[in-house]
Amino acid sequence: MSDKQGIGTIAVQGGYRPGNGEPRQIPVVQSTTFKYATGDDMGALFDLEASGYFYTRLQNPTNDSVAAKIAELEGGTAAMLTSSGQAANFFAIFNIAGAGDHVVSASSIYGGTYNLFNVTMKRMGISFTFVDPDASLEEISASFRPNTKAVFGETIANPALNVLDIEKFAKAAHDHGVPLIVDNTFPTPIHCRPFEWGADIVTHSTTKYMDGHGVSVGGAIVDSGHFDWNKYADKYPGLTTPDDSYHGITYTECFGLEGAYITKATAQLMRDFGSIQSPQNAFYLNMGLESLHLRMKRHAENGQALAEFLEKHPAVASVEYAGLPSSRYHALAEKYLPDGGCGVVSFRLKGGRAAAQKFMENLKIAAIETHVADARSCVLHPASTTHRQLSDAELEAAGVYNDLIRFSCGIEDPEDLIADVAQALDALNA
Numbered sequence: 139m140s141d142k143q144g145i146g147t148i149a150v151q152g153g154y155r156p157g158n159g160e161p162r163q164i165p166v167v168q169s170t171t172f173k174y175a176t177g178d179d180m181g182a183l184f185d186l187e188a189s190g191y192f193y194t195r196l197q198n199p200t201n202d203s204v205a206a207k208i209a210e211l212e213g214g215t216a217a218m219l220t221s222s223g224q225a226a227n228f229f230a231i232f233n234i235a236g237a238g239d240h241v242v243s244a245s246s247i248y249g250g251t252y253n254l255f256n257v258t259m260k261r262m263g264i265s266f267t268f269v270d271p272d273a274s275l276e277e278i279s280a281s282f283r284p285n286t287k288a289v290f291g292e293t294i295a296n297p298a299l300n301v302l303d304i305e306k307f308a309k310a311a312h313d314h315g316v317p318l319i320v321d322n323t324f325p326t327p328i329h330c331r332p333f334e335w336g337a338d339i340v341t342h343s344t345t346k347y348m349d350g351h352g353v354s355v356g357g358a359i360v361d362s363g364h365f366d367w368n369k370y371a372d373k374y375p376g377l378t379t380p381d382d383s384y385h386g387i388t389y390t391e392c393f394g395l396e397g398a399y400i401t402k403a404t405a406q407l408m409r410d411f412g413s414i415q416s417p418q419n420a421f422y423l424n425m426g427l428e429s430l431h432l433r434m435k436r437h438a439e440n441g442q443a444l445a446e447f448l449e450k451h452p453a454v455a456s457v458e459y460a461g462l463p464s465s466r467y468h469a470l471a472e473k474y475l476p477d478g479g480c481g482v483v484s485f486r487l488k489g490g491r492a493a494a495q496k497f498m499e500n501l502k503i504a505a506i507e508t509h510v511a512d513a514r515s516c517v518l519h520p521a522s523t524t525h526r527q528l529s530d531a532e533l534e535a536a537g538v539y540n541d542l543i544r545f546s547c548g549i550e551d552p553e554d555l556i557a558d559v560a561q562a563l564d565a566l567n568a
């Protein structure tokens with residue numbers, strides 16, 4: 139039924155459909171554990187023979203309702219919530235890659251994700267090759283190895299704001315028999331649904347637009363159910379051969395292509411790493427999801443208006459916003475983001491690093507925060523904050539220059555945002 143519903147209806151009502159006399163709003167099941175009459179009843183749950191809840195570290199009804207809504211929004215078959223976007227991206231890859239394996243990733247990605255891949259997961263024995271997202275299909279294909287298990291990219295990269303050519307990356311991945319994982323945090327499924335363009339798995343930092351109110355840190359992983367793990371069974375034995383830690387269950391056999399990946403991530407990774415989202419945070423996240431379609435429209439309108447203003451301003455050296463016809467990503471935005479992108483605009487000031495920092499201090503409405511994609515406008519200097527662990531060469535590869543400002547337009551009135559930016563720029567000359 140949800141297939142025929144509009145994205146706004148799913149945002150409001152998806153995932154949770156109460157029966158007669160049940161709570162209208164998703165109940166917060168603030169309980170660590172669940173009660174059973176017999177040990178055998180519970181044993182069947184442990185063996186994954188019956189579905190039900192036994193311990194919130196693995197699954198919780200509040201989280202499952204909210205995850206089901208996100209799966210519907212993305213058009214996927216299964217989803218899970220995680221404690222953060224970092225946990226989502228870690229699980230998404232570690233679920234199908236381990237020591238000795240290799241992953242191809244777009245080079246312009248969120249700084250925290252780059253660090254996770256290039257430092258922490260490297261220490262776990264997984265190697266990464268970072269490719270320019272604008273590279274040709276041939277160049278991307280050349281970075282694959284026999285042990286490559288996945289390809290990763292961000293729909294709209296944070297903070298470089300390049301638009302990923304999802305079809306190109308999906309083709310490279312599928313030509314080599316591996317899935318494409320796309321972090322869809324910035325456009326959200328309101329403005330882009332990567333599964334429609336060939337992506338196999340989608341991740342989110344729900345901390346950003348999905349929550350949208352700066353309330354709770356969280357993440358999500360969604361499976362399209364499209365990737366045929368059985369066809370490449372030798373590459374993905376964790377999904378296609380018995381799991382001894384779960385009494386010999388074979389995930390693809392028991393849960394089909396639509397459920398294998400998320401069930402394995404829940405049963406193994408959530409069990410062992412425990413990065414569960416708290417049910418209370420999942421409840422807050424759902425409050426955000428209920429207005430996501432309305433907010434994304436305004437975020438994108440404000441982003442477009444600010445980008446157009448900045449492009450004409452004499453103090454501004456360059457602006458990156460894919461909604462501008464001058465952007466090198468405009469054609470990709472028209473294809474993948476026809477209803478608009480997001481509220482984040484990156485720009486460089488002619489006065490360099492010092493002017494960038496002074497400009498930010500001059501702002502009155504937009505606040506300096508390590509945050510993005512909030513209802514309130516905020517601003518950040520990535521080179522001295524989120525990306526400060528990167529070398530100059532790594533910064534440039536990530537599209538983050540030391541005078542780059544990332545401005546996240548909230549949902550305030552556009553006239554007020556632009557007036558604030560105008561006075562902050564004027565004050566640079568004072």
Ligand SMILES: *Cc1c(COP(=O)(O)O)cnc(C)c1O
Binds near residue numbers: 248344356
């Ligand atoms: C913020 C962010 C993350 C990390 O998410 P957290 O919820 O902060 O852990 C991952 N990817 C992108 C694109 C992000 O913007």
